[in-house]
Amino acid sequence: MSFFPITRATLMKDVRLEWRSKDAINAMLFFSLLVVVIFSFSFDPTAEESRRIAGGLVWVAFLFAAIVALNQTWARELRNQVLDAYRVSPAPANPLFLAKAFGNLIFVMVLEALMTPLFIVFYKLRALGPGWELIPVALLGTWALVVNGTFFAAVSLRTRSREIMLPLLLFPLSIPALLAMVNATTAILTGEQSPQFWIALLLAYDVVFTVACLLLFETVLEAE
Amino acid sequence: MKRGFSILAVVTALLLSFALYEALIGAPTERTMGDVQRIFYYHVPSAWTAFLLFLINFVASVVYLVRRSAEADIVALVSAEVGVVFCTVVLITGPIWARPVWGIWWTWDIRLTLTLVLWLIYVSYLVLRRFSTSSQTSLLAAVLAVFGALDVPLVYFSIWFFRTQHPSPVMGDGGSLDPRMLHVLLINWAAFLCLAWLVCWTRYRLEVLKREVEEAQAMESLLEPTR
Secondary structure, X not given: OOHHHHHHHHHHHHHHHHHHHOHHHHHHHHHHHHHHHHHHHHHOOOHHHHHHHHHHHHHHHHHHHHHHHHHHHHHHHHHHHHHHHHHHOOOOHHHHHHHHHHHHHHHHHHHHHHHHHHXXXXXXXXXXXXXXXXXXXXXXXXXXXXXXXHHHHHHHOOEOOHHHHHHXXXXXXXXXXXXXXXXXHHHHHHOOOXXXXXXXXXXXXXXXXXXXXXXXXXXXXXXX | OHHHHHHHHHHHHHHHHHHHHHHHHHOOOEOOOEHHHHHHHHHHHHHHHHHHHHHHHHHHXXXXXXXXXXXXXXXXXXXXXXXXXXXXXXXXXXXXXXXXXXOOOOOOOHHHHHHHHHHHHHHHHHHHHHHEOOOOHHHHHHHHHHHXXXXXXXXXXXXXXXXXXXXXXXXXXXXXXXXXXXXXXXXXHHHHHHHHHHHHHHHHHHHHHHHHHHHHHHHXXXXXXXX
């Protein structure tokens, strides 16, 4: 089979599974709702303060919530030895990786779309900068989290207590991406600086790590 | 081999004691900072040694990914372990110096942040090696090392934006360092490099022996399946 049919088939299967079970999305939604509520009443920020801290809060909430989706990406394929079957099949590894990464991108973007109104309500947010620029920041930032997250979820499959391992491997590497997302969001919300540098940095991060993941994924998939 | 090891051990001990004397007594006292500046003779050589070891780890990991040689894997493991130790020394001595001189323990300056992120990445590298249940731990670790190396320039650019507070590098265009201080610094670096080499060597031999024992045990259990 060629590249795109495999990607599409795997992606459709994952989306359909998630649509029917809603395991990941429910857990992610409830988790980030808790983060929103707890931080909101522990800080009770004014509109001015929340513009400064919201960027960090939003992305920390999404980062931790994304771990839920990322952890179940490959764990699902361990049941009935699906992953082993994939490994012995002649299909190349990269379409599988891309399908999983796109699947996670969709799940986390849906979460973000649902959570954004709540953030606006609880933190009285109103962007002073160009608000539409939050869309490329969200897209690039989420891809930065899920591309490495999907990759390292496959790595952490081969470890003890794998659910804990994923954040341990992913967070240190994600620091530049997180810094860029948070600073870009804060720059847009406060309208004091241009977020362009941070968006360019996110783009560079995405390109570098997407290429690295595609080059090394087969090695990781084949590792016992 | 064993003789070389003993010679290196003696040289390291002598060099370390001479470097300690030079750093605490031989080197001139800094005019504005006073004696607290002397921690610099431990801080900077540790940092250089740690970065060198992380570089060795990266090269060894790439060699492992290409050639799959066990030696490269052991070199990668050993350099990461010893590198984390030296990096820890850097991260501890830095704030001790910064508190009296800058008035703060920590700041998100470019070199501080980069060192901290490197430390975090290599700790996660060691955690992966320890927690892995795979028979190809080396492979997964080598992949992580490559990702970590790719991360470094991105971390650098992400902080490059801010004004840097760290004293500018003493080598290159800095040029304001007293030649006697530079002399002491280089002696200390030589001593630290010898120490790192000694520890890495010991650890390398230990790891080789450990793998030989594991292999022998595996062979034994294959030969005597009834026991």
